Amino acid sequence: MARFLFSVVLGVMLASGAFAQEKKARKKAAAKQEQVAAAPQAQEIVGDAKAAHDRKIAMCIGCHGIPGYKTAFPDVYHVPKIAGQQPVYIINALKAYKSGERSHPSMRGIAASLTDQDMADLAAYYGTPVK
């Protein structure tokens, strides 16, 4: 009985080990394929600029698409230019707004509604990596 149990446990361990290794190999292959946006923080997510353009930028352009537009609350200053910014920086900024680490009421509200995929898409649309 003990021997049977032992062999079952051993079998499960071996199987899970093999499974983990296969998973790793798959991840590696996926990482190789992915070169868009080159985002170290979001390696599995590939940004889709067209998806952003077609469905997601509506919430951005009301402020960032108007030349010279300024924030209204809590302080007044020009909203930053985001087009041409580094994609990874854009993603990190959105994540920081979402987590509350960076505080701006409007951006917190907007970022809270974004998934990681949304952020990658927006970064692909607005961002330009500096070579």
Place this chain on the structure above:
Amino acid sequence: MTRIVFALLALALAGSVQARGNAANGKELAKAEGKASKGCAACHGEQGTKPSLPDQPVLAGQHYDYLVRALTDYKNGRRNNAIMKGMSAALSKQDIEDLAAWFASQKSNLHDQR
């Protein structure tokens, strides 16, 4: 009378728009080793056009008042970044305005886009 009031208002507005930092001072400051260990140039490029890593922003051509805001937020802890906290700690209000004036006046691909 109204005309004078308007003229005064216009002057005040013009003044507030021009109350900016000194870009020439900012240029020197951006390269300065002493002020904040290595200066801005080490990571952002001398003109703010060449970030050395993908997570560092382009500063060139960004809005002056936004740059002032960002540096001030780093300095007073409203914005958290270990490196920028250290860099901004030694900067005076005038330093921040000068640096912002320098980087805002440089050309880059930053732009408004719908």
